[in-house]
Amino acid sequence: MFDKGLVKMLVGALSALIASGSASIAERYGLVENGEPGASIILAKQPTRAAQLAAFEIQRHVRLITGATIPIQGESEEARGIQILIGESEKTRANRLNTQELKPQEYVVQFLPRAIMMVGRDAPQFDEVIYDMENPAAMKGLPGFWEEQGTLYAAYDFLEKFCGVRWVNPTELGTVHPEAKTLTITGRSIRRQPGFEYRDALGATGDNPARYDSYVSLWPGGSGGFKAWDAAAYPKLHEQYPQAGTYEAARRNLAHLFLLRSRNGGNIQRCNHSLYGYYQRFWEKSKDPNAAKLFVEKKPDMFAKGYEGEPPQMCYTSRELIEQLAQDARDYYDGKKTGGDLGIFWQPNLPNLFPVEPMDNSSFCKCDACQAWLTKTSQEGKVYSTGMYSDYFFNFINEVQKELKKTHPDKNIMTLAYASHAYPPTRLKLDPGVAVQFCFACNRAPASGENYANEMKLLNTTTVFVLRLLSGYN
Numbered sequence: 419m420f421d422k423g424l425v426k427m428l429v430g431a432l433s434a435l436i437a438s439g440s441a442s443i444a445e446r447y448g449l450v451e452n453g454e455p456g457a458s459i460i461l462a463k464q465p466t467r468a469a470q471l472a473a474f475e476i477q478r479h480v481r482l483i484t485g486a487t488i489p490i491q492g493e494s495e496e497a498r499g500i501q502i503l504i505g506e507s508e509k510t511r512a513n514r515l516n517t518q519e520l521k522p523q524e525y526v527v528q529f530l531p532r533a534i535m536m537v538g539r540d541a542p543q544f545d546e547v548i549y550d551m552e553n554p555a556a557m558k559g560l561p562g563f564w565e566e567q568g569t570l571y572a573a574y575d576f577l578e579k580f581c582g583v584r585w586v587n588p589t590e591l592g593t594v595h596p597e598a599k600t601l602t603i604t605g606r607s608i609r610r611q612p613g614f615e616y617r618d619a620l621g622a623t624g625d626n627p628a629r630y631d632s633y634v635s636l637w638p639g640g641s642g643g644f645k646a647w648d649a650a651a652y653p654k655l656h657e658q659y660p661q662a663g664t665y666e667a668a669r670r671n672l673a674h675l676f677l678l679r680s681r682n683g684g685n686i687q688r689c690n691h692s693l694y695g696y697y698q699r700f701w702e703k704s705k706d707p708n709a710a711k712l713f714v715e716k717k718p719d720m721f722a723k724g725y726e727g728e729p730p731q732m733c734y735t736s737r738e739l740i741e742q743l744a745q746d747a748r749d750y751y752d753g754k755k756t757g758g759d760l761g762i763f764w765q766p767n768l769p770n771l772f773p774v775e776p777m778d779n780s781s782f783c784k785c786d787a788c789q790a791w792l793t794k795t796s797q798e799g800k801v802y803s804t805g806m807y808s809d810y811f812f813n814f815i816n817e818v819q820k821e822l823k824k825t826h827p828d829k830n831i832m833t834l835a836y837a838s839h840a841y842p843p844t845r846l847k848l849d850p851g852v853a854v855q856f857c858f859a860c861n862r863a864p865a866s867g868e869n870y871a872n873e874m875k876l877l878n879t880t881t882v883f884v885l886r887l888l889s890g891y892n
């Protein structure tokens with residue numbers, strides 16, 4: 419006789435394994451078999467626009483791979499074959515996935531018996547998405563970069579990890595995928611948040627996807643070289659849209675889509691050079707009447723020593739500077755002053771973190787205290803991004819953060835890993851509350867192999883150091 423209790427327990431354990439989507443089950447999901455669709459894409463009655471786009475993208479890429487079209491349908495309709503559940507719905511809730519429990523930007527690709535669930539945290543945006551890759555000028559309703567779109571991340575992760583799709587650029591040649599009459603998926607479930615909270619490839623263009631191609635191109639936008647590249651990159655689009663305005667609308671939509679596929683977006687937190695206003699506040703009264711209002715008094719001790727005339731940098735061991743910046747940060751977080759009031763030229767506002775980033779040069783202070791932070795080995799290297807001033811600058815960042823925390827223990831500053839302070843510091847540990855944005859310096863120099871390799875190495879070694887954010891802003 420079987421022990422009923424034991425059987426019950428085993429069945430319970432098996433159900434738990436299925437529910438957790440354990441790879442030990444190793445179920446095979448035939449999405450397309452010999453050119454015939456074996457699955458249905460299922461959306462909620464009222465899907466978010468992230469879920470709508472995710473469904474269209476899954477459908478399109480499965481068709482590119484296999485030639486077969488998997489239908490997209492509502493959850494009340496009868497589904498055939500494997501159910502691909504996209505975005506939160508009655509069916510995903512029935513499978514015990516509660517999106518309220520997901521962390522910001524978190525998403526799930528979960529393998530269930532005869533179903534694959536792709537769900538993430540989405541913004542409550544329900545506008546209709548018009549998705550037409552045959553007429554990209556007509557596309558409408560694509561999610562913005564800075565709204566939650568975890569379901570879309572889940573779909574893109576699925577296409578990359580389980581279907582072998584890659585997006586190299588927005589052009590007609592930029593999508594790479596396998597070709598096969600049969601597409602069978604096996605794998606382990608995924609539940610994750612992006613490694614970086616903030617991923618920004620085009621902040622400096624005013625978030626305008628229309629400028630993406632010229633921004634990253636080898637040739638300046640509008641030049642003969644760029645026009646030749648553009649003609650070679652979008653031959654069909656040029657034929658389809660002889661009118662420049664419609665052509666540009668189509669190209670903009672394709673660039674927007676490419677950036678979504680690249681997961682550009684997240685929690686927007688911009689950082690840039692933040693100290694130029696100190697010349698107007700603490701060096702010399704500006705001749706510009708508006709900037710002149712910022713002048714407090716001349717405080718030369720804050721500025722770099724050893725230079726003739728206006729110093730190119732601040733003295734980053736100056737207590738006066740450290741205390742002033744901590745006070746600026748307090749005023750900013752207390753809502754007493756905006757970034758503009760503090761002379762920061764790009765005018766950050768709350769809830770953007772308070773930025774501290776030096777002037778855009780490596781002519782740092784020559785006083786003994788500052789020079790003591792430089793080591794010989796840290797000055798080696800011919801590439802753009804180095805660690806020459808990392809110990810020096812991040813020590814200063816730590817001091818500002820420490821000073822701020824005396825009165826505002828829950829507030830943090832933000833800075834960049836950039837140029838001569840791109841590497842992690844070696845002589846100190848950065849305060850874990852400081853948000854650091856890694857600036858991928860090759861975003862506009864893709865042809866520089868030596869620099870590109872250095873950036874990639876840096877990105878890999880920096881992931882521990884860059885605790886919170888990533889930017890391609892520089």
Ligand SMILES: [Zn+2]
Nearest residue numbers: 733783785788
């Ligand atoms: Zn100094």
